[in-house]
Amino acid sequence: KVVTFVDDCYANKIKIIPPDVNRGQYRFTVDEDNEIVYGIGAIKGVGAAAIESIVNERESGPYRNLYDFCNRIDLKKANRRVLEALIKAGAMDSFGQSRSVLNASLEEAVRSAEQRTRDEAQGQNDLFGGPTSGADDTTEIQYAQVRDWSEEHKLMCEKETLGLFLTGHPIDRFLKELKLFTHGRLKSVQPTGRGQNIIIAGLVMGIRLTRTKSGGHIAILTLDDQTGRLEAMLYTEAYEQFSQLLVKDKILVLEGDVSYDDYNDGLKMTVRNAMDMPGARERFSKGIQIDVEQQQIDGEFAEQLSRSLEPYRDGDCPIHLTYRNSEAMGELQFPPHWCISPTDDLLDRLTNLPGCTNVSVKYR
Numbered sequence: 001k002v003v004t005f006v007d008d009c010y011a012n013k014i015k016i017i018p019p020d021v022n023r024g025q026y027r028f029t030v031d032e033d034n035e036i037v038y039g040i041g042a043i044k045g046v047g048a049a050a051i052e053s054i055v056n057e058r059e060s061g062p063y064r065n066l067y068d069f070c071n072r073i074d075l076k077k078a079n080r081r082v083l084e085a086l087i088k089a090g091a092m093d094s095f096g097q098s099r100s101v102l103n104a105s106l107e108e109a110v111r112s113a114e115q116r117t118r119d120e121a122q123g124q125n126d127l128f129g130g131p132t133s134g135a136d137d138t139t140e141i142q143y144a145q146v147r148d149w150s151e152e153h154k155l156m157c158e159k160e161t162l163g164l165f166l167t168g169h170p171i172d173r174f175l176k177e178l179k180l181f182t183h184g185r186l187k188s189v190q191p192t193g194r195g196q197n198i199i200i201a202g203l204v205m206g207i208r209l210t211r212t213k214s215g216g217h218i219a220i221l222t223l224d225d226q227t228g229r230l231e232a233m234l235y236t237e238a239y240e241q242f243s244q245l246l247v248k249d250k251i252l253v254l255e256g257d258v259s260y261d262d263y264n265d266g267l268k269m270t271v272r273n274a275m276d277m278p279g280a281r282e283r284f285s286k287g288i289q290i291d292v293e294q295q296q297i298d299g300e301f302a303e304q305l306s307r308s309l310e311p312y313r314d315g316d317c318p319i320h321l322t323y324r325n326s327e328a329m330g331e332l333q334f335p336p337h338w339c340i341s342p343t344d345d346l347l348d349r350l351t352n353l354p355g356c357t358n359v360s361v362k363y364r
Contacts, residue, residue, distance in 0.1 A: 002042050003164045009036060018166055019043055019091040022070065023061045026051045042068040044161050045085040050078035065095045066102055066321055067275060068142050070113035088157035090167060097143055099154060104144035150348075155248065169226040170203050171251055174277060180363045182253065182283040186228035189267060192257045197272060201225065201253045201280075207246055219246055221271075223254070231261070242274040253280040278315070281342040286362045287318035287333075288342055290350060294325035297355030308349050315341030320362070 005028075009016050017023065017031065019038040026048060028039040034271055040051050053074040063069040069092070070083070086092055087102045095102065149157070151173055155165050171178070183189075183198040194200055202223035210218045216236030223230045234242060245252060255273040260266075275283065292301070309319070319334040340346065342361060350359040 002162075006164055016166070018093070019086075019089050019162075020094050021054055021086060021091050022058065022094050025055060038166070040086075040091060042162065043085055043089045043091065044163065045271075046082050046089075047077075050082045053077045057295050063095070065141060066092065066097070066105060066109045066143075067112060069095075070109045071116055075110065075113060075117075080106065083110070086163050086234065089161040090158065098148045099157070100146050100149040101143050104146045108142075108144070113336070136340060152344075159249070161296045164227065170249070171201065174201070174251060175359060177281070177363070178253075181280065186223065186225045189228070189230060189258055189269075191259050191267065194257060194259075197255050197257055199253060199255045200230070200269070202230065204246065204248050204252055205229070205249050207248060211362050216240075217243075219243070221246065221252075223252070223269075230258075230269060231264065232256070232265055232271050234271045238271050238274070242271075245274050245279075247275055251277055252275070254341050277342045278341050281361050281363050282316045284363060285342070286364055287320050288310065288340065288347075288350075289360050290319065290321045290356055291358035292321060293357050294323065296357070301353075301355050302351060305350075308346070309338065309340055309354055312340040312343060312346045313338060315339055317342045332335070 003241040005015060015035045017035055017037045019040050019042070021036050021040070023031075024040040025037070026039060026041040028042070028083075029037045029039055040046060040054070041048065050073075057072045060072070063072065074080050083106055084103065087099055087106065090099065093099070097105075151168065152170055155168055155170055156167050158164070178201045181199060182201050184200075186200060186202055189198070189200060200223070202225040204221055205224045206222040208220040210220070212218060214236075217239045218236065219234040219239045221232040221234070227307050234246070254269060254271050255275075256269045256271040258267055258269045261268040265360050290305075318336070318339050321332045321334070323330045323332065347359055347361075350356055
């Protein structure tokens, strides 16, 4: 029901404020700007008792940070599992720290709050009547130093706790690439003539399998790209060829013809070819472009680059490298036996390699 409700809001251009421990109630509410504030009760794993504790204590003032939050709420009602769900859902984003930092700091914040409770129970207060612990003083907070979650991981955590992607869509990071070889977004898909294929892309929201009379399989995918949804059919031959790619919450690029389905009163695609993003890059791109600045590398760069590429040398995507210094520029194309599989992990690894000023997929 929540997913349908949120979809209706987006369709009617009604803004939804993400869940927030400093604003949300148990149920969805409407604020003074006629914007809908996400109900904290819609977060999986967060019960009514925990929310009551959060909302009641908030009357004493907004929560300033993770440590202040843990110090003030009833940790018997809102345990670590509840707090983890709140972080993953984005309900603590207002504290000004990334979700990965909040998640990594949670254990220490809870430990500090529990110690504070024990100290107060034992009467260990300072001369002015306050507790000895200064954990809620922002000047003393030591957050964990960790890398931010990837956008994909952040969105998957939202899906885990909210049942939907709220602050973005997994396809967003690929849109610039997809527009170079697909035929547009799902909302613009129209029926094609028989045998006339188009290429589309989307997130696999659901997979249904049925058996044919001969014992084969037919897969029915529900594809979503945030602008629309489309059913895609893989009949026995296509299913046997591409079944390893059919994974829920995976971005797929599909090629096939589209027709009107009288039974479902909508469009459906008959899939002839299926690719994941690395496969689509291998088919449609000219290769991976790596730009290197001489001033930013050291004598170990070549070895570091080789080690980064080695695990991915099982593909068909060529590598082009441009090397610049203050006086000249040179271009190098790696030999064919260095062709790689252009996965997101490899692109991220190359982007973070010292000296690489640009890493991109170049299309025809």
